[in-house]
Amino acid sequence: MQLSYKSCKVAENINLSEDIYKLKVEGDYDIKAGQFFMIKSLNEEPILPRPISVHDFEEGYVSFLYQKKGRGTSIMAKLNVNDEIKLTGPLGNGFDAENIKGKIAVVAGGIGIAPMLYTVKSLKNCDIDLYVGFKDEVYEVDEFKKFVSNIYIATESGKYGYKGYVTDIFSPFEYNAVLCCGPEVMMEKVVKVCRDYATPIFVSMEKHMACGIGACLGCTCETKDGNKRVCKDGPVFYGRDVFINA
Amino acid sequence: MAGMCLLMLKTNICKVEFKNPVIAASGTFGFGEEYSAFYDVGRLGGICTKGLTLNKKEGNKGIRLHETRAGLINSIGLQNPGIDCFIENELPKMKKMNTVIIANLGGGSIEEYAEGVKKLSESEVDMIELNISCPNVKSGGMAFGIKSETAFEVVSKVKGYCKKPLIVKLSPNAENIVDMAVKCCEAGADALSLINTFKAMAIDIYKRKPVFDNIFAGLSGPCIKPIALRMVYEVCKEVNVPVIGIGGIESFKDAIEFIMAGATAVEVGTANFINPMVCLEIIDGIKKFMEDEGIKNIEEIRGIARR
Numbered sequence: 001m002q003l004s005y006k007s008c009k010v011a012e013n014i015n016l017s018e019d020i021y022k023l024k025v026e027g028d029y030d031i032k033a034g035q036f037f038m039i040k041s042l043n044e045e046p047i048l049p050r051p052i053s054v055h056d057f058e059e060g061y062v063s064f065l066y067q068k069k070g071r072g073t074s075i076m077a078k079l080n081v082n083d084e085i086k087l088t089g090p091l092g093n094g095f096d097a098e099n100i101k102g103k104i105a106v107v108a109g110g111i112g113i114a115p116m117l118y119t120v121k122s123l124k125n126c127d128i129d130l131y132v133g134f135k136d137e138v139y140e141v142d143e144f145k146k147f148v149s150n151i152y153i154a155t156e157s158g159k160y161g162y163k164g165y166v167t168d169i170f171s172p173f174e175y176n177a178v179l180c181c182g183p184e185v186m187m188e189k190v191v192k193v194c195r196d197y198a199t200p201i202f203v204s205m206e207k208h209m210a211c212g213i214g215a216c217l218g219c220t221c222e223t224k225d226g227n228k229r230v231c232k233d234g235p236v237f238y239g240r241d242v243f244i245n246a
Numbered sequence: 247m248a249g250m251c252l253l254m255l256k257t258n259i260c261k262v263e264f265k266n267p268v269i270a271a272s273g274t275f276g277f278g279e280e281y282s283a284f285y286d287v288g289r290l291g292g293i294c295t296k297g298l299t300l301n302k303k304e305g306n307k308g309i310r311l312h313e314t315r316a317g318l319i320n321s322i323g324l325q326n327p328g329i330d331c332f333i334e335n336e337l338p339k340m341k342k343m344n345t346v347i348i349a350n351l352g353g354g355s356i357e358e359y360a361e362g363v364k365k366l367s368e369s370e371v372d373m374i375e376l377n378i379s380c381p382n383v384k385s386g387g388m389a390f391g392i393k394s395e396t397a398f399e400v401v402s403k404v405k406g407y408c409k410k411p412l413i414v415k416l417s418p419n420a421e422n423i424v425d426m427a428v429k430c431c432e433a434g435a436d437a438l439s440l441i442n443t444f445k446a447m448a449i450d451i452y453k454r455k456p457v458f459d460n461i462f463a464g465l466s467g468p469c470i471k472p473i474a475l476r477m478v479y480e481v482c483k484e485v486n487v488p489v490i491g492i493g494g495i496e497s498f499k500d501a502i503e504f505i506m507a508g509a510t511a512v513e514v515g516t517a518n519f520i521n522p523m524v525c526l527e528i529i530d531g532i533k534k535f536m537e538d539e540g541i542k543n544i545e546e547i548r549g550i551a552r553r
Contacts (some may be wrong), residue, residue, distance in 0.1 A: 002283055003283035003284050004284075005284060005522050005523055040520070045315065045316065046313055047468065047519075048313050048318065048519055048520060049519075071313075086521075088522060208309070208310075208313075210311050210320070210516075210519040211280070211518065211519045211522075212519075213281070213522070214276060215274065215275055215276035215280040215281065215518070216273070216274060216276075216311075216320070216519060217305060217310070217322050217325045218310045218311040218320060219310070219311070220305065220310065220325065222307075226304060227304050227305065227325060232280070
């Protein structure tokens with residue numbers, strides 16, 4: 001009996017940039033970096049909750065950074081302060097923050113930056129660099145300044161930083177470990193370059209989910225050890241276990 | 247008073263005693279372990295296991311879930327560890343959950359079903375639910391649940407080896423659900439459960455192709471409830487075995503509707519994903535409804551809506 005499903009009050013729901021929102025809710029939890037919650041508004045539709053990773057957690061508030069994309073997140077974007085939502089979690093394995101040490105690179109693509117703020121805050125005695133790529137608009141990067149040594153930005157439009165992909169500016173050389181979250185093609189590229197340098201890499205995967213707790217087997221991903229549940233066995237996997245051909 | 251409440255909901259199916267008529271449906275509840283993190287699953291009437299097959303199955307590739315209006319289309323493809331592994335690793339844990347354990351059995355051929363039933367008959371499961379209705383496996387599964395004659399053949403064969411009460415889980419894709427139900431009973435089904443998912447599909451208009459690798463998949467959820475209820479109503483009129491109602495049940499009201507249509511018990515599936523506590527809420531809701539309506543025993547309302 002360690003999982004909770006309960007109502008939480010919205011404390012803040014702000015539009016950061018185009019379709020990017022930050023939702024802050026009241027809640028006291030024991031959360032590991034890289035874990036997620038299943039979030040459901042009180043609307044009857046859509047029927048399923050949505051898996052959203054923990055962006056930040058402090059003093060009784062959990063924050064989520066999300067991109068308005070489909071029916072679920074569009075409903076979320078309309079939430080007002082004091083609205084009630086249902087939260088199930090925290091769920092998933094998360095990053096093994098206690099055993100990650102030394103010089104660390106965090107590599108994020110777009111909304112893949114979401115799980116990384118609480119992650120960099122949870123890493124102790126690490127020297128962290130952040131590499132992040134966006135299409136055009138840059139968001140949430142300033143929040144990382146206190147917790148990382150260097151920030152390297154790439155935008156596809158060239159509006160900020162390097163013009164191109166984050167994978168163009170990242171090299172695992174000199175890092176002890178790499179934590180990565182973003183589109184699968186981007187993560188696969190990062191896993192590949194990490195293999196060349198024999199650098200350990202952890203990736204946070206995303207899949208559509210129904211139960212979020214490991215029962216329905218709807219979110220499985222193929223790994224070198226057979227199918228694994230992204231919700232329960234993940235969402236964090238050892239990069240080369242998932243991107244076998246990288 | 248508490249003891250009184252327990253008596254009100256007690257349900258028997260083929261001499262197996264259920265604390266209440268609410269059972270977690272196959273494929274939505276794993277082997278019970280995940281939901282034990284939320285509540286004592288011993289409060290449930292029973293748990294149907296994830297669909298088992300003789301040998302381990304990795305399930306389907308590609309997208310497995312697609313949400314629709316008031317529904318969910320799934321293409322899991324019976325991913326499971328195989329019967330031997332289930333009996334060795336999962337069943338001992340399930341036996342400690344203090345509820346009725348129903349093994350859901352799928353198969354690709356009559357022989358495979360028969361082998362599976364033999365093995366499960368020697369295990370400690372309380373009942374077997376024969377899944378002739380899964381739309382997500384290429385050979386077998388639902389293929390046995392379309393034509394009554396085919397179903398008759400597989401159920402007769404399996405019944406010969408079955409030492410547990412045998413529930414046959416029907417597909418709404420059957421050519422004629424009532425005829426299917428009657429034939430399965432003639433073949434020896436001790437009980438029926440209906441319905442499994444509807445064969446359905448979705449198309450990704452940007453990729454210009456079906457969402458699922460298998461093209462077709464199974465639709466469940468609140469949207470199928472009215473049709474499921476109609477099928478249960480029709481079947482209950484024609485058979486004498488206990489019927490377990492399944493299909494889009496998400497509240498005590500839905501469950502009572504199925505019971506009033508004649509169902510002895512209900513299975514709750516997709517609603518577990520919407521609200522992990524829903525089974526308990528349904529049990530408490532049924533109890534409260536009975537208290538409010540002055541119903542002393544659930545038998546009083548079973549089939550009461552039938553004309």
